[in-house]
Amino acid sequence: MAKRLIPCLNRVLIEKIIPPSKTSAGILLPESTSKLNSGKVVAVGPGHHDREGKLIPVSVKEGDTVLLPEYGGTEVKLDDKEYHLFRDDDILGTLHE
Incomplete structure (x- = not known):
């Protein structure tokens, strides 16, 4: 049975994207080629409440x-x-292609 984590408040569960270390032809890539620290959002919490009690998603x-x-x-x-x-x-921003 797979576990599912639902984050609390304004937390976000991320699966980091690890760039490939080899090409499809088997050529090893140096670590410095793509050092973009990115991830895919797996789950999000409901948000948090401000001082007036309003939910901020x-x-x-x-x-x-x-x-x-x-x-x-x-x-x-x-x-x-x-x-x-x-x-x-x-989280610094979202990435779009």
Whole structure:
């Protein structure tokens, strides 16, 4: 049975995107080729309440590709997969093609 984590408040569960270290032809790529720290949003919390009690929703949604800070987040392991929990405020932006 697979576990599913639903983040609390304004937290976001991210699966980091790891750039390939080899091309499809088997050529090894140097680590410095693509150092963009990005991830895919797996789950989001409901948001947090302001001082007046109004709910402020999270600014990203499941499936978004986001730009992450170099450091931060909390590492979480579920069913042998690594994820990271970030606060909505810590996410730098969304990436679009």
